[in-house]
Structure formats: structure tokens, C-alpha cells
Amino acid sequence: MHIAVLAGDGIGQEIMVEALRVLGAMDLPNLCLDHADVGGVAYHKHGHPLPPETLELVQSADAVLFGAVGDPSCDNLERHLRPEQAVLGLRKQMQTFANLRPAKMFPGMEDASGLKPEIARSIDVVIVRELNGDVYFGEKGMRKTADGLREGYDVMSYDESEVRRIAHVAFKTAMGRDKRLCSVDKANVLETSQLWRDVVTELSSEYPEVELSHMYVDNAAMQLVRNPGQFDVVVTGNLFGDILSDQASMCVGSIGLLASASLGDGTKGLYEPIHGSAPDIAGQGIANPSAMILSAAMMLRHSFGMDAEADRIEAAVAAVLAQGVLGHDLGGTASTSEIGDAIVAQLT
Amino acid sequence: MHIAVLAGDGIGQEIMVEALRVLGAMDLPNLCLDHADVGGVAYHKHGHPLPPETLELVQSADAVLFGAVGDPSCDNLERHLRPEQAVLGLRKQMQTFANLRPAKMFPGMEDASGLKPEIARSIDVVIVRELNGDVYFGEKGMRKTADGLREGYDVMSYDESEVRRIAHVAFKTAMGRDKRLCSVDKANVLETSQLWRDVVTELSSEYPEVELSHMYVDNAAMQLVRNPGQFDVVVTGNLFGDILSDQASMCVGSIGLLASASLGDGTKGLYEPIHGSAPDIAGQGIANPSAMILSAAMMLRHSFGMDAEADRIEAAVAAVLAQGVLGHDLGGTASTSEIGDAIVAQLT
Numbered sequence: 001m002h003i004a005v006l007a008g009d010g011i012g013q014e015i016m017v018e019a020l021r022v023l024g025a026m027d028l029p030n031l032c033l034d035h036a037d038v039g040g041v042a043y044h045k046h047g048h049p050l051p052p053e054t055l056e057l058v059q060s061a062d063a064v065l066f067g068a069v070g071d072p073s074c075d076n077l078e079r080h081l082r083p084e085q086a087v088l089g090l091r092k093q094m095q096t097f098a099n100l101r102p103a104k105m106f107p108g109m110e111d112a113s114g115l116k117p118e119i120a121r122s123i124d125v126v127i128v129r130e131l132n133g134d135v136y137f138g139e140k141g142m143r144k145t146a147d148g149l150r151e152g153y154d155v156m157s158y159d160e161s162e163v164r165r166i167a168h169v170a171f172k173t174a175m176g177r178d179k180r181l182c183s184v185d186k187a188n189v190l191e192t193s194q195l196w197r198d199v200v201t202e203l204s205s206e207y208p209e210v211e212l213s214h215m216y217v218d219n220a221a222m223q224l225v226r227n228p229g230q231f232d233v234v235v236t237g238n239l240f241g242d243i244l245s246d247q248a249s250m251c252v253g254s255i256g257l258l259a260s261a262s263l264g265d266g267t268k269g270l271y272e273p274i275h276g277s278a279p280d281i282a283g284q285g286i287a288n289p290s291a292m293i294l295s296a297a298m299m300l301r302h303s304f305g306m307d308a309e310a311d312r313i314e315a316a317v318a319a320v321l322a323q324g325v326l327g328h329d330l331g332g333t334a335s336t337s338e339i340g341d342a343i344v345a346q347l348t
Numbered sequence: 349m350h351i352a353v354l355a356g357d358g359i360g361q362e363i364m365v366e367a368l369r370v371l372g373a374m375d376l377p378n379l380c381l382d383h384a385d386v387g388g389v390a391y392h393k394h395g396h397p398l399p400p401e402t403l404e405l406v407q408s409a410d411a412v413l414f415g416a417v418g419d420p421s422c423d424n425l426e427r428h429l430r431p432e433q434a435v436l437g438l439r440k441q442m443q444t445f446a447n448l449r450p451a452k453m454f455p456g457m458e459d460a461s462g463l464k465p466e467i468a469r470s471i472d473v474v475i476v477r478e479l480n481g482d483v484y485f486g487e488k489g490m491r492k493t494a495d496g497l498r499e500g501y502d503v504m505s506y507d508e509s510e511v512r513r514i515a516h517v518a519f520k521t522a523m524g525r526d527k528r529l530c531s532v533d534k535a536n537v538l539e540t541s542q543l544w545r546d547v548v549t550e551l552s553s554e555y556p557e558v559e560l561s562h563m564y565v566d567n568a569a570m571q572l573v574r575n576p577g578q579f580d581v582v583v584t585g586n587l588f589g590d591i592l593s594d595q596a597s598m599c600v601g602s603i604g605l606l607a608s609a610s611l612g613d614g615t616k617g618l619y620e621p622i623h624g625s626a627p628d629i630a631g632q633g634i635a636n637p638s639a640m641i642l643s644a645a646m647m648l649r650h651s652f653g654m655d656a657e658a659d660r661i662e663a664a665v666a667a668v669l670a671q672g673v674l675g676h677d678l679g680g681t682a683s684t685s686e687i688g689d690a691i692v693a694q695l696t
């Protein structure tokens with residue numbers, strides 16, 4: 001198993017150390033880890049957030065473990081040189097169009113959620129976010145209006161093949177769970193959403209066992225606070241998925257607990273926590289490495305078919321939370337390495 | 349005071365009755381109410397969701413009181429004939445570019461919020477949503493890709509004058525409150541957002557007393573669950589404002605409590621609850637009329653300068669909630685007219 005390790009910026013570096021310790025504790029066969037720079041750190045060293053060496057490594061690897069990117073010192077660079085472009089570029093290059101973002105309450109963590117415990121307890125949803133299209137990747141730029149005013153624009157679009165492939169992933173995910181799929185769009189306003197809704201509906205006849213519903217995104221944002229337990233699998237576009245999955249993370253208690261897998265047609269995947277580089281706490285050793293560690297578990301499951309090993313890591317993270325070893329994000333005092341220690345101790 | 353009354357579809361009809369009773373109880377001078385059809389009901393009667401007669405009335409009126417539109421029997425009509433187009437068309441025609449959506453906890457309603465009471469209690473935010481631009485009004489349609497695939501597209505854009513005028517409203521709103529303004533965008537991905545951020549930042553020098561911050565929309569959706577009390581005034585584009593204000597409503601306890609004012613350059617405005625026509629409960633007499641009544645109060649304040657009268661209505665709604673007269677949305681049993689009765693009783 002050849003893994004490209006891209007720790008990136010800010011807390012990305014610190015949490016990656018712990019994820020690799022956890023993988024090390026698992027006695028995996030032929031584990032080969034190759035590091036490369038990405039994000040602001042890559043820009044400062046190589047002049048580009050996603051340098052050719054990094055892309056080459058990614059191409060040859062079986063899976064990519066990704067920390068986080070984002071560096072305030074790069075905020076005024078031209079867009080194509082900013083750290084965020086690295087993760088967008090990787091997702092596109094690798095054609096990982098399906099981003100799976102599970103959000104499930106860990107027993108005992110109800111207190112950390114912003115939601116009432118009885119509401120929080122019910123959360124167990126997988127958000128399936130399209131990751132290669134939408135307004136993220138359409139034509140965009142600055143132009144002048146007829147009156148000479150500055151105007152920014154971005155084209156949102158989906159074609160039917162893009163919707164179909166993500167919808168297949170979502171229906172299959174639902175088949176492996178409670179067989180309920182909610183497709184989120186804004187079809188009362190957007191043509192892109194109308195096509196989305198049409199194609200998802202057409203496809204549903206291939207999955208007669210799955211109960212399909214549609215919801216407008218404004219209502220979905222509301223329902224995720226009112227009654228998140230109603231959702232089993234949610235499928236949505238890139239932009240709405242970005243917003244709703246971050247929102248869901250806070251319902252679960254901390255964005256420091258949520259992992260994600262980005263998959264394409266094969267088994268190769270990109271695995272990253274859903275949080276960012278958190279420059280405000282970087283370098284202090286207080287970031288919660290759980291989301292990164294859970295992302296490594298998702299890698300074992302989705303890229304290497306190691307379900308048992310993934311289960312073991314997930315159980316270890318849950319056990320450590322249940323023991324009350326809590327990071328600062330959860331109101332505790334455990335440091336990054338203390339959380340890593342506790343998880344490794346569970347595994348060995 | 350000449351008011352165009354557009355009750356619209358579903359519960360729009362029922363809640364409007366109560367709002368008009370409340371206005372009637374206020375002994376307003378020269379109150380002239382003119383009714384017209386809008387939405388699905390207008391489509392069925394006149395073949396268009398926003399018929400010419402309705403537009404004419406709106407043009408001559410001093411303010412528009414709007415119920416709700418949305419009718420499942422119209423879901424398969426061409427987009428320009430759907431009920432939602434009536435509200436989009438009105439907002440555009442009236443050039444009401446600034447949508448004010450206050451979200452504040454009513455004392456005693458903490459239990460109704462999905463959030464923990466100590467978090468819910470702190471909510472007191474005005475969301476200032478741009479209402480005439482963004483991906484809502486850009487070029488849109490269905491087209492074929494080079495491969496002959498169906499593709500839906502919608503162009504998102506803002507020019508600097510559009511951003512400037514909504515930002516002025518937001519800065520002024522902040523000046524009248526706690527002087528903190530948070531501008532929400534997705535500038536790490538969207539050029540439209542980058543222009544938005546640039547222009548808002550440029551304008552901030554005209555409001556040196558206002559503390560301006562910027563936040564990405566994914567983070568904002570998270571912070572509205574984690575710690576909504578951090579916000580004083582939020583300014584954002586049409587699409588993000590749609591999502592975040594619905595989310596905020598649930599933090600407050602019920603979308604049945606949230607009113608909105610849509611304003612342009614003058615005093616003429618469009619006043620509507622932020623909820624929709626709720627076809628599932630229409631005709632049962634159980635909709636909560638509070639958001640509609642509070643919208644009428646906003647009308648008195650913003651279009652007619654009647655601050656004292658608006659305060660009285662708002663106090664009456666709060667008093668009735670504090671008495672425990674709760675609608676079904678809040679776990680109570682009070683009917684639409686019972687809530688209206690109780691509010692009218694407070695005022696007379």
C-alpha cells in the first residue's frame with residue numbers, strides 16, 4: 001500500500017503526525033508512506049500550492065492522506081496560487097467526484113453539540129457531496145459591466161452524466177444503510193438544480209428499494225437543526241454540500257471529529273478531515289487529531305478493503321472519547337499528542 | 349396608507365386574515381387595504397402567478413403585505429409560470445434589494461429551539477440578505493454539452509454597485525445596533541465573493557465605528573449552531589442569505605416566528621414571513637400567524653415610520669408567547685385564529 005502523505009498547512013502538520021502513528025500501530029503489510037508538500041507551505045518552498053512533484057507522487061500512489069491547506073499569508077496572492085487551489089486541483093486531477101462525509105453522534109458527546117441532547121443523539125447521516133463540478137469549477141472571473149463597473153462572476157452548472165455518477169454513489173450508499181435518500185437542491189430557483197432533480201428522479205427506478213425524497217437547501221439547513229435524525233443519506237452538489245456538511249459537523253459536536261473520503265471510479269481516494277488548517281491554533285499542539293485519524297480509517301476501508309482495521313480504529317477513537325480524553329474543541333484539555341497516545345494505546 | 353395585500357397560496361390566506369385583524373385593532377389613520385391574487389392561486393385564476401392587475405396595484409401602493417406562495421399543483425409548469433416566480437418577480441420589479449431578516453430569541457421560547465437553551469438564549473442577529481442579484485437572477489437555462497448531454501446552468505454574479513448598496517444598508521443597520529458586521533461569502537472559491545469582499549472592505553472606511561469581519565459561508569453555517577450569539581449583523585448574498593436565514597429561524601425555535609422586510613431606496617417595501625405556503629398544513633387553521641403579524645409590524649416601522657405602533661405589535665406577540673399561547677409549530681395546540689385573538693386582545 002503506497003500512500004501519498006500531504007500534511008499541508010497549519011494544524012495539518014500536527015494532526016498528520018498522529019494519524020501516521022495510528023497507522024504505524026496497526027501492523028499493516030507493506031505500508032509505504034511518501035511525503036510531499038501542498039498548500040501554503042508548498043507555495044513558499046516551490047512557488048506553487050500543488051507543485052509537479054506532489055502531483056507525480058499522487059499519480060503513482062494508491063491513496064492520498066491529506067491534512068489541511070490554508071495560510072493567511074497567501075490571502076492576497078492571485079487565486080491560482082492560493083493554498084485552497086491545491087485541494088480543488090487535487091480533487092479535480094484525481095477525478096474524485098464523490099465526497100462522503102459521515103456525521104454520527106459519538107456516544108457521550110451529546111454535551112458538545114450545539115443541539116439539545118435528545119436531538120443530537122439521533123444524528124447518523126452520510127452526506128454525499130459532488131466534488132468535481134458546480135459553481136466551484138465553472139468559468140469564473142472579473143469583468144467590466146457596460147457601465148464600466150467591476151463585476152465578479154462564476155458559472156454554476158451540472159450535466160446529466162455528472163449528476164448520474166454521484167447519484168449512483170448516493171443510492172448505493174443508501175442501499176448499504178437505511179435505504180432512505182434525500183436529494184437537496186434549489187430547483188425552485190436554479191436550472192442546475194432542476195436538471196439535478198430530474199436526473200436523480202430518473203435514476204431512482206434503478207433502486208426501487210430506496211425511498212427517495214427531495215428537499216430545498218434552505219429547508220435542509222433548517223431541518224439539520226430541527227431534526228437531523230430524519231436523514232439517512234443526503235446527496236447534493238458541491239456548494240450546498242460544503243455548507244451542509246460543515247453545519248452537520250457542529251451538530252455532532254466538533255468539526256474536529258469529522259472525516260471524509262473523496263472517491264472516483266476506482267479504489268484510489270483522497271482522505272481528509274472536513275476541517276481546515278486552523279491558523280489560529282496552529283503550532284500549539286492543541287488540535288484534535290481525531291478527524292484525521294478517522295480519515296485514515298476511511299482510507300483503509302475504501303481504498304484497501306480493510307474493513308476490520310477501519311472498524312478497529314473507529315472503535316478506538318470512540319473509546320477514547322468515552323473515556324473523557326477530550327481535546328480543546330470539546331471543552332477538554334487533552335493535547336494533540338495525548339489524544340494520539342490514547343488512541344494508539346487502545347490499538348496495541 | 350395604501351397597502352397592497354397579497355395573501356397568496358396555502359397558509360398565506362389564513363395568516364393574512366390574522367395580520368389584517370391586528371392592523372384593524374391598531375386604529376391606524378387612513379388605512380386602505382387592497383387585495384390582489386399572487387402565486388398558484390393567481391396562476392389558476394388568471395394564467396400567471398403575477399398578473400398585470402397585481403403588478404399595477406403594487407405599483408400604486410405604499411407598501412406590500414405578502415403572505416406566501418408555493419403550490420404543488422404547479423410544480424410541473426414551466427419555470428416562468430411557477431408561483432415562486434411571483435415573489436422573485438415582485439422583489440425585482442420593486443427593486444427591493446435589501447431583505448432584513450431579524451432573528452431574536454423570544455423569552456421563554458428557548459425550549460422550542462433545536463439548540464441548547466444557553467446557546468439559543470443568546471441569539472439576536474439581523475441577517476441582511478441581498479435580494480435582487482446573485483445566481484437567482486443571472487442568465488440560466490438548459491443546454492446541450494458538446495457530447496449532446498443535458499446540462500443546466502445558472503450564472504452567479506454581482507457588480508460593485510449592487511454590493512455597495514446592500515453593504516450601506518448593512519453598515520447602517522449595524523450602526524443602529526451593536527456596531528458589529530460580519531460579511532459572509534465564499535471568497536476562497538468564488539470570484540463573485542471576492543468582489544463582494546473587496547467592495548465591502550472598501551466601504552468600511554466610511555463606517556469607522558463598525559467592526560467588520562469576514563466569514564466563509566461554510567463556517568457561518570457552523571457558527572450559527574455553535575455560537576449564534578457572536579453575530580450582531582450579518583450581510584450576505586441572495587443564495588447564502590436564503591440558506592442562513594432559514595437555518596437561523598430554527599435556532600430561534602420556529603420559522604413561524606420570523607418576519608422579513610424587503611426594502612429599496614425609498615420607503616416602499618415588501619413584507620413577508622420567511623416561511624413558505626406550507627401546503628401540508630394549509631386549510632387546517634393551525635398555521636402560526638406570528639411571522640405574518642410581525643411582518644406587518646415591520647411594515648409600520650419601515651414604510652410608515654410608525655415605530656411606536658410596531659413596538660406595540662411586537663410586544664403583543666412576545667406577551668402572547670410568554671403566556672404560553674403556542675401554535676402547533678411550537679408544540680402547543682393554539683389555532684391560527686386563537687393566536688390572532690390573543691394578540692388582538694393584548695392590543696385592545
Ligand SMILES: CC(C)[C@H](C(=O)O)[C@@H](O)C(=O)O
Pocket residue numbers: 084087088242274536537566
Ligand atoms: C478549502 C475549501 C476550498 C474547501 C471547499 O469549499 O471545498 C473546504 O471548505 C472543504 O469543504 O473541503
Ligand SMILES: CC(C)[C@H](C(=O)O)[C@@H](O)C(=O)O
Pocket residue numbers: 188189218432435436590622
Ligand atoms: C420561494 C423561494 C424562491 C424564496 C427564495 O429562495 O428566496 C424563499 O425561499 C425565500 O427565502 O423567500
